[in-house]
Amino acid sequence: xxDLEHIQxxxxxxxxxxxxxxxxxxxxxxxxxxxxxxxxxAAIVNASGPLAFTTDSYVVQPLEFPGGDIGKxxxxxxxxxxxxxxxxxxxLSFAIVAxxxxxxxxxxxxxxxxxxxxxxxKVSIVTGDTKVVERTAGEGLIINxxxxxxxxxxxxxxxxxxxxxxxxxxxxxxxxxxxAVMSKRKGLSFSADLVSDCAPLxxxxxxxxxxxxxxxxxMRDPTRGGLAATVVDIANASHCDITLEEATIPVNKTALAAxxxxxxxxxxxxxxxxxxxxxxxxxxxxxxxxxxxxAIARRSAIVGKIGSSSEMPLVxxxxxxxxxxxxxxxxxxxxxxxx
Amino acid sequence: xxDLEHIQxxxxxxxxxxxxxxxxxxxxxxxxxxxxxxxxxAAIVNASGPLAFTTDSYVVQPLEFPGGDIGKxxxxxxxxxxxxxxxxxxxLSFAIVAxxxxxxxxxxxxxxxxxxxxxxxKVSIVTGDTKVVERTAGEGLIINxxxxxxxxxxxxxxxxxxxxxxxxxxxxxxxxxxxAVMSKRKGLSFSADLVSDCAPLxxxxxxxxxxxxxxxxxMRDPTRGGLAATVVDIANASHCDITLEEATIPVNKTALAAxxxxxxxxxxxxxxxxxxxxxxxxxxxxxxxxxxxxAIARRSAIVGKIGSSSEMPLVxxxxxxxxxxxxxxxxxxxxxxxx
Numbered sequence: 001x002x003d004l005e006h007i008q009x010x011x012x013x014x015x016x017x018x019x020x021x022x023x024x025x026x027x028x029x030x031x032x033x034x035x036x037x038x039x040x041x042a043a044i045v046n047a048s049g050p051l052a053f054t055t056d057s058y059v060v061q062p063l064e065f066p067g068g069d070i071g072k073x074x075x076x077x078x079x080x081x082x083x084x085x086x087x088x089x090x091x092l093s094f095a096i097v098a099x100x101x102x103x104x105x106x107x108x109x110x111x112x113x114x115x116x117x118x119x120x121x122k123v124s125i126v127t128g129d130t131k132v133v134e135r136t137a138g139e140g141l142i143i144n145x146x147x148x149x150x151x152x153x154x155x156x157x158x159x160x161x162x163x164x165x166x167x168x169x170x171x172x173x174x175x176x177x178x179x180a181v182m183s184k185r186k187g188l189s190f191s192a193d194l195v196s197d198c199a200p201l202x203x204x205x206x207x208x209x210x211x212x213x214x215x216x217x218x219m220r221d222p223t224r225g226g227l228a229a230t231v232v233d234i235a236n237a238s239h240c241d242i243t244l245e246e247a248t249i250p251v252n253k254t255a256l257a258a259x260x261x262x263x264x265x266x267x268x269x270x271x272x273x274x275x276x277x278x279x280x281x282x283x284x285x286x287x288x289x290x291x292x293x294x295a296i297a298r299r300s301a302i303v304g305k306i307g308s309s310s311e312m313p314l315v316x317x318x319x320x321x322x323x324x325x326x327x328x329x330x331x332x333x334x335x336x337x338x339x
Numbered sequence: 340x341x342d343l344e345h346i347q348x349x350x351x352x353x354x355x356x357x358x359x360x361x362x363x364x365x366x367x368x369x370x371x372x373x374x375x376x377x378x379x380x381a382a383i384v385n386a387s388g389p390l391a392f393t394t395d396s397y398v399v400q401p402l403e404f405p406g407g408d409i410g411k412x413x414x415x416x417x418x419x420x421x422x423x424x425x426x427x428x429x430x431l432s433f434a435i436v437a438x439x440x441x442x443x444x445x446x447x448x449x450x451x452x453x454x455x456x457x458x459x460x461k462v463s464i465v466t467g468d469t470k471v472v473e474r475t476a477g478e479g480l481i482i483n484x485x486x487x488x489x490x491x492x493x494x495x496x497x498x499x500x501x502x503x504x505x506x507x508x509x510x511x512x513x514x515x516x517x518x519a520v521m522s523k524r525k526g527l528s529f530s531a532d533l534v535s536d537c538a539p540l541x542x543x544x545x546x547x548x549x550x551x552x553x554x555x556x557x558m559r560d561p562t563r564g565g566l567a568a569t570v571v572d573i574a575n576a577s578h579c580d581i582t583l584e585e586a587t588i589p590v591n592k593t594a595l596a597a598x599x600x601x602x603x604x605x606x607x608x609x610x611x612x613x614x615x616x617x618x619x620x621x622x623x624x625x626x627x628x629x630x631x632x633x634a635i636a637r638r639s640a641i642v643g644k645i646g647s648s649s650e651m652p653l654v655x656x657x658x659x660x661x662x663x664x665x666x667x668x669x670x671x672x673x674x675x676x677x678x
Contacts (some may be wrong), residue, residue: 018666046388144483
């Protein structure tokens with residue numbers, strides 16, 4: 001390879017340089033030697049029954065942040081979208097758009113991180129694509145992953161299964177991902193112990209479905225838009241009011257301090273390793289017991305309740321001070337390029 | 340929506356503006372009203388048996404070019420990767436990374452084009468993602484599509500099925516896509532009748548497999564890197580020499596003139612609506628008869644032969660002037676951001 005240290009436009013040309021990049025950098029870093037078919041136009045996946053299919057592009061800046069990087073995030077994000085759909089992840093695609101000038105050593109690190117995360121999530125990266133674009137500002141790498149998963153036989157999930165009385169479970173404190181990424185941004189340098197929660201959630205979701213089956217009514221990971229966006233979506237789609245209890249929401253004190261310093265609402269900040277599960281009231285304690293066995297969900301709590309049905313559903317939070325406030329969908333974007 | 344005319348960073352925040360963009364612009368343009376599940380974390384696809392799974396990102400500049408645009412290209416490219424794998428496309432994902440400032444009217448046109456192409460290719464766009472990044476130079480939109488297809492029962496495709504004596508069929512003239520895109524680039528303004536060949540190939544591949552079954556040994560669409568990259572890949576992976584006959588390769592005279600003006604080798608230029616099929620010698624005439632029924636493959640021809648097996652396989656072209664030249668994998672990139 002001509003320049004072994006930086007990506008060149010020519011690496012995206014589909015010729016010998018592209019092949020060398022794929023064979024010498026991308027496949028070994030991703031652990032692709034186990035996936036020889038990755039070089040074909042399409043991978044063959046053997047599957048049957050209902051499959052979940054999802055995609056996300058990742059544009060996070062900077063590419064590496066405390067607790068993760070764009071490679072880990074790109075695998076977790078798509079694994080988690082499959083997981084909250086009640087599916088066991090089977091196969092991922094992995095497409096990169098690199099900017100000219102990207103350091104190949106950095107690219108390797110990010111791909112190795114993606115490969116490691118895929119292996120933790122027990123999913124194979126089976127197909128991919130590599131494009132190169134001109135250099136602009138910033139560290140340039142965009143990753144898209146799509147994923148296929150097998151929907152578990154016992155899964156009965158959907159907005160239409162949510163009913164009044166259901167409990168809303170959250171698996172840990174809010175805001176760690178968004179604030180950890182912000183902590184690395186230019187001009188900001190708050191506390192060092194703020195680490196992204198970025199993690200695959202497949203073990204949590206599989207354990208809940210396996211053990212509680214149809215008592216789990218709905219699951220989602222509160223990423224962009226935070227818990228507020230997730231809960232308002234749930235209220236609107238299920239046509240039910242929701243009440244959150246602020247005092248029950250697990251808190252990371254560093255994250256809370258950081259959000260207060262920045263004037264951000266913790267309910268709006270992105271998480272990448274948290275699960276929101278809507279569970280039948282009678283199964284809520286069992287759900288907490290199941291979740292407590294997983295390190296990433298040790299601080300799980302019932303943080304809210306599905307209220308009565310309503311044409312104009314409202315999400316309210318009973319505050320720690322005894323008041324009530326309306327929780328709204330965030331309007332725009334507090335933190336750009338957070339995932 | 341605050342500014343109805345241009346994409347803002349806040350459109351990528353996962354809040355109300357993102358929802359409005361998705362519901363008011365993206366879904367109606369893509370024709371997504373038929374796909375209400377597109378708003379969930381994952382779509383459910385019912386499928387069984389071996390599935391083909393593939394992905395590509397599209398970074399073409401400009402976003403609209405004679406004969407196509409990035410929306411059409413993003414659907415065709417992934418449909419074609421499934422098609423050449425012997426699969427019937429079932430479902431596509433569609434993820435956009437838009438730059439701040441992108442005109443929403445342009446975005447609508449591009450998405451409508453993608454939606455129309457998906458409907459021609461009889462495939463549903465079932466899941467998606469929307470991100471926004473800061474403005475840089477150029478018209479900013481990157482699209483990623485991933486696709487799932489059902490592998491046809493009669494398909495028996497693979498490098499390992501290619502044998503000496505097989506015929507190499509090409510379904511039409513080379514270079515139209517790459518040169519049509521170049522014709523729109525700044526500073527270049529050659530002939531107006533140069534139009535991208537961008538088209539879905541699923542009908543061609545399905546007809547070949549349906550009628551000839553295992554006599555079709557391998558298929559690929561010669562995109563980035565052109566026919567040269569495809570044929571060198573075939574030679575290397577099948578460990579067989581290949582001879583191309585220049586006189587039999589269909590020619591678009593405008594494209595040829597343009598490539599000569601630019602000093603480009605037609606064998607290296609990207610195509611987006613051509614198929615290379617490696618077919619058993621005894622079935623080659625039948626294959627041509629099948630292909631001749633499709634407008635986009637009217638000029639199909641046998642352009643080469645698989646030669647004897649070799650440790651160091653060589654691709655040679657017998658030129659129209661009676662000479663022979665070695666065909667090599669292009670090294671880097673003659674035409675950046677062509678797909």
